[in-house]
């Protein structure tokens with residue numbers, strides 16, 4: 001299945017919600033002022049955020065459409081331009097095989113899709129002929145280690161683990177040590193979900209980073225926050241909170257298939273300007289896609 005088909009399927013709820021909303025707004029003639037007001041309310045309810053919605057509405061106002069000119073088509077044109085100008089700069093592909101070892105540390109609040117995303121990522125990396133090792137540094141639950149093991153065995157990926165309850169930083173250390181010694185291309189560390197207001201858990205995360213740096217001072221090359229699109233504007237707070245304690249490199253937005261409000265990707269990209277490396281559009285191993293602004297925008301605005 002090609003990328004565009006896959007992402008269109010994944011964004012089906014969002015695009016259907018968006019097109020039926022626009023259909024309702026433009027289905028009968030009304031003054032431009034009313035249309036603008038309805039568009040504003042609708043975009044905000046689609047999780048496009050107040051500030052970004054205002055920007056788009058102002059763009060429309062500046063074009064001075066009168067009621068006969070303000071059509072769905074010219075609205076979509078302006079929205080598309082706006083979306084591309086926000087999303088193009090955050091496109092970033094980091095999953096190509098590189099000569100030097102890349103250590104990727106995953107983080108995020110509970111249940112956003114970190115472990116599943118690592119599983120899917122392993123397949124992409126394996127297909128690029130990369131040598132990959134994964135560290136099961138979520139030692140909090142036995143099930144978390146088993147879950148990661150299952151994903152790794154599917155793609156014959158090496159995994160480093162320890163018993164439940166052991167120090168996650170020690171697992172991360174062992175994984176990177178092995179990766180370095182055996183010339184791996186990627187070392188990916190899974191971590192337990194954590195809320196920013198649990199100081200001990202945030203300290204534990206910082207310890208993982210400190211310990212990794214003992215082996216390679218430039219590692220982790222990437223700290224990726226995994227965000228669940230179904231949590232809406234909450235995802236923005238999560239970026240804010242993790243960014244307070246470490247320097248996030250970028251993000252992966254999951255569960256876009258599970259929401260009609262995929263519009264949340266826009267304020268996320270607009271506010272933080274952090275790269276979006278990939279998006280999750282389902283639970284299966286092929287349901288992770290490198291982020292492509294053009295494909296995303298086309299799938300989003302599909303009639």
Ligand SMILES: Nc1nc2c(ncn2[C@@H]2O[C@H](COP(=O)(O)OP(=O)(O)OP(=O)(O)O)[C@@H](O)[C@H]2O)c(=O)[nH]1
Pocket residue numbers: 108109110111112113114115116117138144191192193194226254255256257258279280281282283287
């Ligand atoms: N529909 C859908 N479900 C997803 C996606 N990504 C992950 N999930 C599901 O989300 C649930 C949680 O995924 P996990 O990978 O366990 O999340 P996690 O962040 O590792 O969770 P913790 O380790 O407990 O913090 C699972 O049921 C996954 O199948 C996605 O892109 N789409």
Ligand SMILES: [Mg+2]
Pocket residue numbers: 114115116138144190191192193
């Ligand atoms: Mg997990």
